[in-house]
Amino acid sequence: MDKTYNHKDVEQKIYKNWEEKGYFRPENRFGNKENYSIILPPPNANAPLHFGHAMYVIEDILARYHRMKGDKTLWLPGADHAGFETQFVFEKKLQDEGKSRFDFSREELYRMILDFVGQNRPVMEGQLKRLGFSLDWSRKKFTLDSDIVKIVHKTFKKLYDEGFAYRAQRLVNYCTFDGTSFSDLEVVWQEKKDPLYYIKYGPLVLATTRPETKFGDTAVAVHAGDKRYQKYIGKELEIETVLGKTKIKVIADKMVDPEFGTGVVKITPAHDFDDFETAQRHNLPMKQVIGFDGKMNENAGKFAGMYVKQARKAIIEEMQQKGLIEKVDENYTHRIGLCYKCKNVLEPLPLEQWFIKMEPLAKPAIEAVRKGNIKIFPKNFEKLYFQFLEGIRDWNISRQVVWGIRIPAWRCMKCNEIKNPKSKIKNPNKNSKINNNLAMEQFSNEGWVVTEGEKPEKCPSCGSGELEQDPDTFDTWFSSAQWPFATLLSQSSISNFSSKGGSASGGQFPISNENARMFKDYAEFYPTTVMETGYDILRWWVARMVMIGLYATGKVPFKNVVLHGLVNDPLGKKMSKSKGNVVNPLELVDKYGADAVRFTLVYGTALGNDQTLSFEKLEAMRNFSNKLWNIARFIDLKRTQNSNLKTKNLTIEQLSNNAIHKNDKEWIEKINLLVSEISGNLDKYQFNYAAEKLYEFIWHQFADIYIEDVKNRIDENSYLILTTLYLILLKLLHPFMPFITEEIYQRLGAQAGGEESLTIEKWPSFA
RNA sequence: GGACUCGUAGCUCAGCGGUAGAGCGCUGCAUUCACAUUGCAGAUGUCAGAGGUUCAAAUCCUCUCGAGUCCACCA
Numbered sequence: 084m085d086k087t088y089n090h091k092d093v094e095q096k097i098y099k100n101w102e103e104k105g106y107f108r109p110e111n112r113f114g115n116k117e118n119y120s121i122i123l124p125p126p127n128a129n130a131p132l133h134f135g136h137a138m139y140v141i142e143d144i145l146a147r148y149h150r151m152k153g154d155k156t157l158w159l160p161g162a163d164h165a166g167f168e169t170q171f172v173f174e175k176k177l178q179d180e181g182k183s184r185f186d187f188s189r190e191e192l193y194r195m196i197l198d199f200v201g202q203n204r205p206v207m208e209g210q211l212k213r214l215g216f217s218l219d220w221s222r223k224k225f226t227l228d229s230d231i232v233k234i235v236h237k238t239f240k241k242l243y244d245e246g247f248a249y250r251a252q253r254l255v256n257y258c259t260f261d262g263t264s265f266s267d268l269e270v271v272w273q274e275k276k277d278p279l280y281y282i283k284y285g286p287l288v289l290a291t292t293r294p295e296t297k298f299g300d301t302a303v304a305v306h307a308g309d310k311r312y313q314k315y316i317g318k319e320l321e322i323e324t325v326l327g328k329t330k331i332k333v334i335a336d337k338m339v340d341p342e343f344g345t346g347v348v349k350i351t352p353a354h355d356f357d358d359f360e361t362a363q364r365h366n367l368p369m370k371q372v373i374g375f376d377g378k379m380n381e382n383a384g385k386f387a388g389m390y391v392k393q394a395r396k397a398i399i400e401e402m403q404q405k406g407l408i409e410k411v412d413e414n415y416t417h418r419i420g421l422c423y424k425c426k427n428v429l430e431p432l433p434l435e436q437w438f439i440k441m442e443p444l445a446k447p448a449i450e451a452v453r454k455g456n457i458k459i460f461p462k463n464f465e466k467l468y469f470q471f472l473e474g475i476r477d478w479n480i481s482r483q484v485v486w487g488i489r490i491p492a493w494r495c496m497k498c499n500e501i502k503n504p505k506s507k508i509k510n511p512n513k514n515s516k517i518n519n520n521l522a523m524e525q526f527s528n529e530g531w532v533v534t535e536g537e538k539p540e541k542c543p544s545c546g547s548g549e550l551e552q553d554p555d556t557f558d559t560w561f562s563s564a565q566w567p568f569a570t571l572l573s574q575s576s577i578s579n580f581s582s583k584g585g586s587a588s589g590g591q592f593p594i595s596n597e598n599a600r601m602f603k604d605y606a607e608f609y610p611t612t613v614m615e616t617g618y619d620i621l622r623w624w625v626a627r628m629v630m631i632g633l634y635a636t637g638k639v640p641f642k643n644v645v646l647h648g649l650v651n652d653p654l655g656k657k658m659s660k661s662k663g664n665v666v667n668p669l670e671l672v673d674k675y676g677a678d679a680v681r682f683t684l685v686y687g688t689a690l691g692n693d694q695t696l697s698f699e700k701l702e703a704m705r706n707f708s709n710k711l712w713n714i715a716r717f718i719d720l721k722r723t724q725n726s727n728l729k730t731k732n733l734t735i736e737q738l739s740n741n742a743i744h745k746n747d748k749e750w751i752e753k754i755n756l757l758v759s760e761i762s763g764n765l766d767k768y769q770f771n772y773a774a775e776k777l778y779e780f781i782w783h784q785f786a787d788i789y790i791e792d793v794k795n796r797i798d799e800n801s802y803l804i805l806t807t808l809y810l811i812l813l814k815l816l817h818p819f820m821p822f823i824t825e826e827i828y829q830r831l832g833a834q835a836g837g838e839e840s841l842t843i844e845k846w847p848s849f850a
Numbered sequence: 851g852g853a854c855u856c857g858u859a860g861c862u863c864a865g866c867g868g869u870a871g872a873g874c875g876c877u878g879c880a881u882u883c884a885c886a887u888u889g890c891a892g893a894u895g896u897c898a899g900a901g902g903u904u905c906a907a908a909u910c911c912u913c914u915c916g917a918g919u920c921c922a923c924c925a
Contacts, residue, residue: 087887272923279925291925304925340851340924348925357924418923467854467920618855619920648855649919655862657919687863687873693855693918697862699874706887717884771864775872787889794883 088712090676106842115155120608124616128162129169132210134650137668140681147818151846160218166487166559230573236536243533257432258422259377270420279415285322290344295395299372302350307335326384436481444630445472459644461691471622480558487556497547498530564627567640574604614641648693678820679704685770715827730806732837736850747804758849
């Protein structure tokens with residue numbers, strides 16, 4: 084054996100062997116006790132891993148621990164299509180090539196992104212392997228796999244049929260130049276100085292930066308406690324405007340800050356996010372004055388046809404002439420949203436989209452945690468969970484991107500014409516004249532046909548064949564929310580469970596009990612045992628999985644939630660691509676070895692806390708690997724010096740019966756205690772304790788004291804005890820440092836008579 | 851603006867009611883011995899600050915200051 088351990092020589096070779104032998108497949112285990120399952124949070128298929136993904140080592144520790152304990156263990160990998168993010172990255176690439184998404188048809192664009200992702204996905208998977216993750220690759224899934232898509236469609240259909248999915252008009256950030264809406268993520272916020280106009284509304288004066296939207300005002304709001312305006316609350320005022328006299332209602336709402344401006348706010352539901360919400364609270368009508376083409380519409384009277392900026396100027400001039408402007412604050416700064424692409428000001432505009440009613444779904448999700456059907460570790464995150472669910476709003480699941488699962492909903496053009504004769508519904512990107520005067524109430528789903536993916540032949544209510552599919556795709560999180568049951572269900576032949584024959588009403592989708600046997604993985608591993616992920620996606624992902632999982636299957640999707648913290652750069656700053664401080668975990672694996680990287684991540688940081696990446700710590704853990712190596716080297720050397728010295732794979736009890744020397748007996752007892760401590764720590768997700776104890780014990784107890792002691796009195800019996808105890812320590816350490824422990828085990832284990840790999844060895848039990 | 855997390859040895863962090871802990875670093879010594887990616891010995895802290903609860907507080911409560919994250923995006 085070499086003097087130092089060289090991880091590069093062994094890691095990849097070892098992983099390849101593990102995989103070929105099928106150790107990570109649950110069906111290959113002997114003596115299965117309980118079913119144990121973890122679904123890997125699917126990394127973005129498009130991007131290489133970042134450091135956060137290395138934290139999934141926690142899942143590997145759990146998987147390996149339970150596998151060794153004899154549980155039938157499944158750790159299932161997958162990849163997420165990450166709809167908007169991936170399309171965003173791809174469009175950047177197009178941009179670099181001097182192209183844009185508008186140069187391609189929907190189908191072309193989708194195909195191109197699919198190819199792009201296809202090239203990147205193996206990179207990500209290879210990285211997970213380099214980290215030693217004991218994932219069952221035979222079961223890997225992608226969120227756009229056809230069988231997953233089928234399940235997602237089915238869930239949506241169920242939500243629709245049971246009245247949880249509805250169509251409604253909500254505001255979106257719309258770029259009138261690019262003709263598309265953007266999600267909140269892609270809005271670029273910028274500080275800008277704009278005039279703040281103080282304009283007269285009858286007896287009131289209010290401040291606004293957007294006087295041109297005044298034609299869309301459907302109320303004026305003040306704070307309920309504002310003494311100045313008490314007498315107006317609930318009254319209807321007659322006011323003078325540039326388009327003549329009109330009437331407007333005064334409401335009281337908490338959204339108004341009496342300190343700002345005059346303490347009076349105009350409410351323009353169609354063109355301001357806050358106003359929109361206020362209008363919902365007060366059941367105010369919505370009046371659109373700006374079209375999807377960026378021009379004022381007919382509600383703006385003589386200003387119709389003007390672009391927003393022109394109109395603002397023209398209106399201000401006229402108001403000034405009429406004496407309707409009290410003053411102008413020229414130095415007002417505020418933040419406005421810009422299009423990331425063309426840097427134009429985004430226009431909040433009302434667009435019809437699909438929503439999910441969340442409150443009834445959130446209730447059982449809250450209950451599940453309250454009752455302890457789901458446990459969250461560390462416990463303090465429960466608070467965040469409840470906070471989110473108790474204040475939940477309906478979920479907009481429509482996304483105007485191509486890269487994703489297309490919503491299986493068709494609009495009957497004929498029914499819509501009957502319902503809304505004047506404004507023929509067309510793609511709003513082309514036609515601005517829709518829904519100008521719609522009330523705020525939820526839309527009915529009339530005129531829509533929702534299926535499980537297949538195109539309907541005709542409209543069930545009018546029989547028309549003129550059906551147009553919703554161009555939108557689902558929010559990525561809508562599919563990820565179904566990940567635990569979707570991945571497990573889709574392991575079986577999915578044709579068993581498709582659409583038409585399926586239980587239409589009543590029972591929980593997707594399957595009736597008698598069919599359950601067809602879905603073996605689902606039956607065995609759902610609900611999964613642990614969902615382990617970063618706390619930053621507790622609400623985005625974990626909470627939604629609970630809600631949708633409970634809804635779709637009638638069961639919690641997992642029994643335990645384990646949340647890890649973030650890994651920051653060596654200066655303690657969050658790693659981000661834009662800051663350019665991202666550390667590739669693979670670089671560190673190359674330099675220090677996967678085991679050292681893994682151990683570094685769990686050593687010394689309590690679960691759920693952030694940590695700062697430390698090269699010193701990595702070095703220390705690499706040294707620890709070397710220590711392990713040299714203990715093995717000592718054992719190996721003695722053996723070559725005296726062929727009577729033997730190692731045997733014995734249990735602690737058997738060892739006890741064999742020990743002769745008093746000191747050896749003591750050390751057996753010490754390790755016996757250690758086994759129980761480490762097992763206890765792992766059962767309680769106290770990975771840092773376990774790692775610290777193993778490090779301290781192996782190095783400063785076992786090597787520094789015990790080996791030094793045995794060295795001077797070595798004989799066949801003491802050698803047997805010493806080396807067998809070392810095997811036990813390797814087993815305890817294996818979930819944390821799988822490569823080096825396996826390599827040493829292979830070198831020592833040949834004589835020991837154990838399993839062919841540590842991966843499938845039995846976890847030491849304490850006497 | 852709202853919420854959450856964190857401020858403990860030079861650095862990175864455990865501890866979270868009972869007279870302060872680890873790793874790294876530092877100081878001194880040792881070393882043909884499995885390992886210098888080593889061993890032995892040692893120094894180092896009014897546990898951010900101020901109040902309060904308690905027989906007892908780094909640990910519980912309140913406030914202040916500082917660092918960070920998430921959410922919202924005030925006319």
